[in-house]
Amino acid sequence: MKTVFYSKTFSGGGCTFLQNRGKKTLFYKGSLKLIPGQEYDSLIKPIQEIAEAGYTVTLNFRFGRYSLMDWSYPDAWAKEYQSWYNQIGDPVVQWALYNTGKIRWSEINSKDPLGVLTKAKRHGINFGTAHCIAAGPGRSLLSVAHSTREFTDIEMQHLQQSFQKIVNRVARGAFLTEKEIEVLRALASGIRQNELAGELGLTKGAIAARVKKAMRSLDCETLNQAIAVATKWGYLDGPEQSLH
Structure with a gap:
């Protein structure tokens, strides 16, 4: 078939x-x-x-x-x-x-x-x-x-x-790339976007672009909402965590 x-x-x-x-x-x-x-x-x-x-x-x-x-x-x-x-x-x-x-x-x-x-x-x-x-x-x-x-x-x-x-x-x-997960995980820990850009050797615009893509993928309007959803579904806890 x-x-x-x-x-x-x-x-x-x-x-x-x-x-x-x-x-x-x-x-x-x-x-x-x-x-x-x-x-x-x-x-x-x-x-x-x-x-x-x-x-x-x-x-x-x-x-x-x-x-x-x-x-x-x-x-x-x-x-x-x-x-x-x-x-x-x-x-x-x-x-x-x-x-x-x-x-x-x-x-x-x-x-x-x-x-x-x-x-x-x-x-x-x-x-x-x-x-x-x-x-x-x-x-x-x-x-x-x-x-x-x-x-x-x-x-x-x-x-x-x-x-x-x-x-x-x-x-x-399916909805977040490893780079987007890395950014959300860091921001969830309290790091500011400027600081994160320096640590990763990226521009602030590049960090903001990853955040924007993650928000769109998770159907969220704010960064805090995206972090909450990503945390709820285990994105920020590593790939081995069960989702149910």
């Missing part, structure tokens, strides 16, 4: 499709590397083994934007679903906007006025489970499908654990 990677654009409300043609794939948010494709392949493999009828991994979505979408459903369903109206009307997406944890599609109480799940059944996507994790500046959603039966509780637990590993790995470094 072919895997398709999406990068959200706002031209005509559509999506740009990025197809994985090689064994090694790099995912980017702008010019920022999210995770090496070879490492992602290893992390996604346990999910692929359970997802008999396909899956989607949507990382850090908010307000119609996301960092990465990995989609393994049939191409015909991809073309039908890519409509913006299908996306915002998807009861699984609606559930993930307000909930975290895991749930079977059949247990979701949200209405399906556009018949998204009914349309999916025409492509052999009959049963499914959703997993939502709030980490970093957005939410991340795993949706997994089966053609003939509901997923067992044990399968859902394995899916949740595998998805948590992906979210943790991406959240540790």
